[in-house]
Amino acid sequence: MTATISRIDAWCRQGDLRLEDIAWLRVIYSAGLLLTLQPVAALSSRPVDQFDPPPGPIMLLSALPSHAMLEGLEIITALLAGLLLFGLHTRTVSILLALALMIALSFVTAGWAKFRSGWLDLDTHAVQGHFIRGFFVQSRDGWLAPEVIDLHLGRLWEVADWLTVGLELGLVLTVVSWRWFRLALAVTTLFHLGILLVINIAFSWNLLGYAAFYRWASVLPPAFDLRIRRSLGYVLAAALGAGMYAFHEWAGPSFQHDVRTCMVFLGAALGATYLAVQLGRAVTAGSPAER
Amino acid sequence: VLPAVLAVLVVSLPAQVKFASLVAEPYPGLFQPAFNGTSQRNSDRTVKFTTVELTVDGRRIEPSDLILEDDDRAEVLTTAFPLDGDEAQVDDATLRSMRSAVLRRLGTDPGELSVRWEHRRFHLDTGKITRGKTLATYRVDLSGDNP
Numbered sequence: 001m002t003a004t005i006s007r008i009d010a011w012c013r014q015g016d017l018r019l020e021d022i023a024w025l026r027v028i029y030s031a032g033l034l035l036t037l038q039p040v041a042a043l044s045s046r047p048v049d050q051f052d053p054p055p056g057p058i059m060l061l062s063a064l065p066s067h068a069m070l071e072g073l074e075i076i077t078a079l080l081a082g083l084l085l086f087g088l089h090t091r092t093v094s095i096l097l098a099l100a101l102m103i104a105l106s107f108v109t110a111g112w113a114k115f116r117s118g119w120l121d122l123d124t125h126a127v128q129g130h131f132i133r134g135f136f137v138q139s140r141d142g143w144l145a146p147e148v149i150d151l152h153l154g155r156l157w158e159v160a161d162w163l164t165v166g167l168e169l170g171l172v173l174t175v176v177s178w179r180w181f182r183l184a185l186a187v188t189t190l191f192h193l194g195i196l197l198v199i200n201i202a203f204s205w206n207l208l209g210y211a212a213f214y215r216w217a218s219v220l221p222p223a224f225d226l227r228i229r230r231s232l233g234y235v236l237a238a239a240l241g242a243g244m245y246a247f248h249e250w251a252g253p254s255f256q257h258d259v260r261t262c263m264v265f266l267g268a269a270l271g272a273t274y275l276a277v278q279l280g281r282a283v284t285a286g287s288p289a290e291r
Numbered sequence: 292v293l294p295a296v297l298a299v300l301v302v303s304l305p306a307q308v309k310f311a312s313l314v315a316e317p318y319p320g321l322f323q324p325a326f327n328g329t330s331q332r333n334s335d336r337t338v339k340f341t342t343v344e345l346t347v348d349g350r351r352i353e354p355s356d357l358i359l360e361d362d363d364r365a366e367v368l369t370t371a372f373p374l375d376g377d378e379a380q381v382d383d384a385t386l387r388s389m390r391s392a393v394l395r396r397l398g399t400d401p402g403e404l405s406v407r408w409e410h411r412r413f414h415l416d417t418g419k420i421t422r423g424k425t426l427a428t429y430r431v432d433l434s435g436d437n438p
Contacts, residue, residue: 056318056319105321109304110324113311113327114325121329124329136413
């Protein structure tokens with residue numbers, strides 16, 4: 001176990017992230033959470049028969065929590081995100097809110113499931129199957145879906161199957177190099193944009209995880225050094241968390257849905273820019289004048 | 292503590308994957324949505340899928356009509372009507388909520404909600420959908436007489 005921890009530590013230290021980048025990530029991550037607070041309280045109105053938790057701690061509950069408890073959960077999440085934004089109890093809060101560094105491995109599980117269930121079979125087009133099912137059963141018929149529904153190019157759909165499995169299984173291989181991992185994450189942001197436009201699913205929180213590997217201080221202003229009394233920080237964090245909770249209650253679920261959609265577009269724009277810059281550097285470095 | 296937690300998560304990944312395939316996907320766990328399996332086959336150029344069709348007193352309604360407060364999660368409702376065609380177990384509070392939602396949608400007092408599960412096939416070459424086997428049907432009394 002100690003050896004594994006040492007290896008993870010060594011890998012983390014290989015990176016060129018600075019404290020300023022982490023500070024910006026903290027702000028971006030908590031702002032992302034505050035803007036996309038999930039309305040879970042409505043779950044309490046579901047019939048008792050629908051309570052079928054996955055294996056895990058939720059199985060300890062005998063039924064869905066009450067409306068008040070779920071509402072409390074929403075408020076606590078907002079308050080924790082507020083604390084994170086103001087840099088209070090960041091270590092504890094970060095552990096509570098997310099373990100975002102597991103991106104590559106979680107993709108492996110998804111890629112493995114696809115690999116084992118026939119996605120690479122040339123006689124099936126899994127992406128097309130899931131797309132058509134979502135289109136008709138779940139009304140995922142926005143963006144480019146109405147155009148794509150008439151797209152019956154079998155080879156193209158098969159390429160989509162193979163690229164999806166390749167990306168999900170291959171991401172973990174790039175972890176050995178921060179440069180390759182960043183390039184792979186940039187490609188993945190475009191993959192998520194494609195999913196949004198065709199299958200209408202916004203994997204926005206993935207992007208908050210990818211954001212941990214971006215050098216924010218290189219594109220954003222230098223981290224500001226705002227020093228306030230700790231007690232005032234608590235007040236501001238509580239006010240912000242409660243304010244955002246109230247705002248989401250007022251705006252309804254469409255607001256966080258729209259924000260999540262914007263996050264996917266923004267992530268893809270950043271990913272495309274990053275890829276373009278890296279490509280430009282590679283071309284410049286490879287040109288005769290630079291040799 | 293945090294590095295140890297992360298290390299345990301990483302080291303236990305094969306066990307998590309095995310457990311997910313044998314039992315169910317655990318939570319928490321290191322999983323992205325898998326979208327496993329495929330419903331499309333080139334042999335007959337169709338995609339098969341299962342739908343749940345809701346009608347109130349003969350009028351077709353959408354799942355979103357029953358969950359007015361959150362259209363985005365309306366698909367969750369389909370799980371409320373199990374495929375086995377058993378008698379629907381709907382508690383009183385949910386029944387009242389569904390009744391008022393349908394009243395708002397249709398403008399009249401609802402009587403009976405009919406639920407039908409069936410297979411459909413999307414034909415890739417023609418773009419047409421054909422109905423398949425009916426898997427289950429049952430009814431829920433939404434009238435005010437219900438306790």
